[in-house]
Amino acid sequence: MGRMSRTLITTAVMAGVIAGTAGWASGTGQEAVTGAPVGTEAWRAAGLPDPERMDPAGVARFFAGLSPVRRRELAASHPTVVGNLDGAPLDLRYEANARSVRGEFGGARVLAHDPRGRGQVVLVYGDLARAEHVAVLVPGSDVDANRVQPLADMAVALRRATGGRTAVIAWAGYTTPVGVGLDAATDRLAGVGADRLARFADGLAAVGAAEPSVFCHSYGSVVCGLAAHRLKAKDLVVFGSPGMRAENAAALGTSARVWAAKAPTDWIDRVPNVEFAGLGHGTDPTDPAFGARVVPAGDARGHGGYLAPGTSSLRAFARIAEGDVR
Template sequence: MGCSTGAGAVGGADGASGLGPGEPTKGRRTHRWRRALLACVITGAVVVPLSGAARAEIPAPAPATLAPMTAATLERTYEANRANAAEASRMAAEHGDRERAAADREMADPSRRFLAFDGRGFGLATEVFGDLAHADRIAVLVPGSDTSIDTYDRFRDTARALHDRLTREAPRGTGTAVVAWLGYETPGTVSTTVTTTDRAEQAAPELREFIRQLRGLAADEGTGTPGKRRIALLCHSYGSVVCGRAASRLDVDDIALVGSPGTGVDTAAALHTRARVWAARGGEDWVAEVPHIRLDILGTTVGFGTDPMSPSFGARVFAAGDGGHSDYFRPGSTSLANLTRIVLGETSEVTHG
């Protein structure tokens, strides 16, 4: 196994690495190699095969057959996915998995609105908060590692917190909606996949297709005006790797990266997107300690390159307060206030870090 660092692999320019411009060259080299060594140690610990087995397969029906997503078909889509979740709950209960049965049963509640649901394996779900057909401002949340049907409630809480704030702060006459997009199998936080772009590569086409369908809703009679509809992509942790891989063909207005380990590219310009690219990190977020490198290990690229918070990356850095890795959507937080402003298009009101 070989570890190597490339340009920008250890944080970019000397100033970004925390070293002053007057420090000796030898000191800068020592600092870079210490970071590279740390990355090798972390990577070696993660890439070694783990003893924990994947979650046992739980029986569930195949996803419901749905009509193309239009304003006219949304209610039928919601109904079909609730019925599918109810059947998944029944099958999980018969299998003896009471926790999964309870999670599926909650998703079958008449108040829930799912654009997609798949109860098989770790599970996939795409849930809507608000009136999607008539929304002028839409936020799509892309989650990070360890998000599944079994842990879905915490992801749902972030979407609800954002939607509650959008509802309170949107200008009169502006419709808002939030979509919690668990449209890919996320990696485990401690796994062989969380340090590579493999899951992100698989997820990117699905995210692009979903955004294409959202844009198509604006063309339907009775929906939001195409010229007014704005879509913001809010990407947390490993979800920012997914957004980075999908960005070049995403018709969105803003991409916000929060708690990001990197995107797989070294600059915002390399994302090849017309969207404004934002980045934020809470003061207590442990991801700040993750080395921003890319390593070649047995033919596999590990790591995600330049820190999106680095000036050399070129994102619009905004304030996130002192929160930790799971606090970006905490009610009352600085980060949630700024994310709300980004979604509403009030970019001049965003406070900067």
């Protein structure tokens, strides 16, 4: 049997496994949210600089040139823009988003909130401005502003595991797939998510936050793989990953340390690691040939149990976030 035939058969098997494991998502594919924040038209009409023409460093310079009074005026008059500008002062973004979400996300400060589509939100646990260590959690399918609790729970668990010393960000900042269907089997949504994640990390750097460790779950690891070569991060940790769209860790083009975890009971292990005709995400990052540092996850249960209290994976994640392992 030729290589092409084997690849086609494996791809067909992969499709069947995905369908049988979690069910194909019904309806049409998701439309990725892109472009400038809601309210940008009024912002531009007020003679303010176009958000789409500024990178996060430029945004930081713009706000640095304003008086404190003027900054707060902008947060009050254009909250949906200021609250979503990567590179804007953290406290100003919190203030602006508090006006928009009206206490909807209790227990966290809201660093970004986009109501378009299914909604996106970025939640912060801890003092991001002063924390010596920062962790960012990037989710997989079925997470949005209305279904962010599982991701928020992961963030809280990781912060507790570090003794509250690490600021943890729940980054539901891209349009995720719904279910495990064609969107989850391709990189279409991940490509847009990668752009947004890289810009978000640039925004953290622009305001002087600590370089983060980025933890990427399931389809979120595809996002992180595509962003890796331009993502400002000291660690890249993937768990429950279907692949990172890279043959090996070196192909990611990152200086970050790359880690990978997979539980023995995770259904993702039954999805063949192939990439063909746009389907599949390539090599299993826990395969020794990939070259990632393997995180112990033998006691994690299922696809979503990696940050459950008491698990070896959660303890390892906490040590990585705090820089306690080399």
